[in-house]
Amino acid sequence: MSEIITYKEVLNHKGLKNTRHRNSILELLETSTQPLTADQIYLALVNQKISINLSTIYRVLNTLVENGLIIKTNTVSDNKTLFELNSFEHKHHLVCMECKKITMVDECPFEEYEKKLKEKMGYTILGHKLEIYGVCKSCREKENNGKSIV
Amino acid sequence: MSEIITYKEVLNHKGLKNTRHRNSILELLETSTQPLTADQIYLALVNQKISINLSTIYRVLNTLVENGLIIKTNTVSDNKTLFELNSFEHKHHLVCMECKKITMVDECPFEEYEKKLKEKMGYTILGHKLEIYGVCKSCREKENNGKSIV
DNA sequence: AATGCAAATGCAAATCATTATTATTTGGAG
DNA sequence: CTCCAAATAATAATGATTTGCATTTGCATT
Helix, strand or coil: CCCCCCCCHHHCCCCCCCHHHHHHHHHHHCCCCCCECCCHHHHHHHHHHCCCHHEEEEHHHHHHHHCCCEEEEEEECCCCEEEECCCCCEEEEEEEEECCEEEECCCCHHHHHHHHHHHHCCCCEEEEEEECCCCCCHHHHHHHHHHCCC | CCCCCCCHHHHHHHCCCCHHHHHHHHHHHHCCCCEHHHEHHHHHHHCCCCCCCCCHHHHHHHHHHHHCEEEEEECCCCCEEEEEECCCCCCCCECCCCCCCCEEECCCHHHHHHHHHHHHHEEEEEEEEEEEEECCCHHHHHHCCCCCCC
């Protein structure tokens, strides 16, 4: 836990009960460097000798999304739903097409662009999602040992 | 058909047979102002008194994606796959959170940003996807007739 | 510490989008 | 017109996610 505030307090404040499952899921997402699928969470917890049902994971994830503690995303390549802790910071995803790893980037070049869209299209802009696809350093190096396609 | 080239020719060139189903799906996507789900395509065709099977639609869509004629996307809100004609132009999606309508925008402010990411993260950038969320003009106006939340 | 009750969980079955299988039909080359 | 590979229909299978219902648990109150 990187904050002084514990999940127990956060959950309480939202009127949610402080259960071991909610805590272990939140803790797992906190230590993870990237968004996880429900299934990945399930496997990770089972690995930690925690007995939990997959449907419970889905239910916990959904309540946490509804209460703004975590964020739901989905990938373009495969059709899976990913969950990550809501850091309340504006982040974008850098997705490696080879190893599928996701890296977070926090720089965002958009204020200008959004203003333009607002004027041109008459939209009220609420937010955006940006995913950038590429090949990460280590995958590119692996490939260069063989033939270089990219 | 907005081009001199017919779909028949395009399909031929790709070594694909020119079937009525492929044509009706391509024509439907051409007239559509926004990406469609397999199911929406199915309903639209049935509406046109065209007898077609849903699995055929999926199969046709997948071959068309493989051959670069159409593009696969997916929505953040619900877990559905969307298909749109590949215009071979770089476009982004402007998504209305009220009516879920998608508008295309062609301006893209990214060359600079991608260069930066390449240097900083060591990534080879292949492409990106940007979705912008907001409320479209007509939805905002509808809302203002009641109470204005947004 | 014991009680009560709503909320949370486990388990199994249901649902939904998508894919695979197989028999039948069709486009189009010859 | 004939033939065959490719395309399609119909149906079953799959995999992710949701739901119904019985049981358990958190926690406020006694």
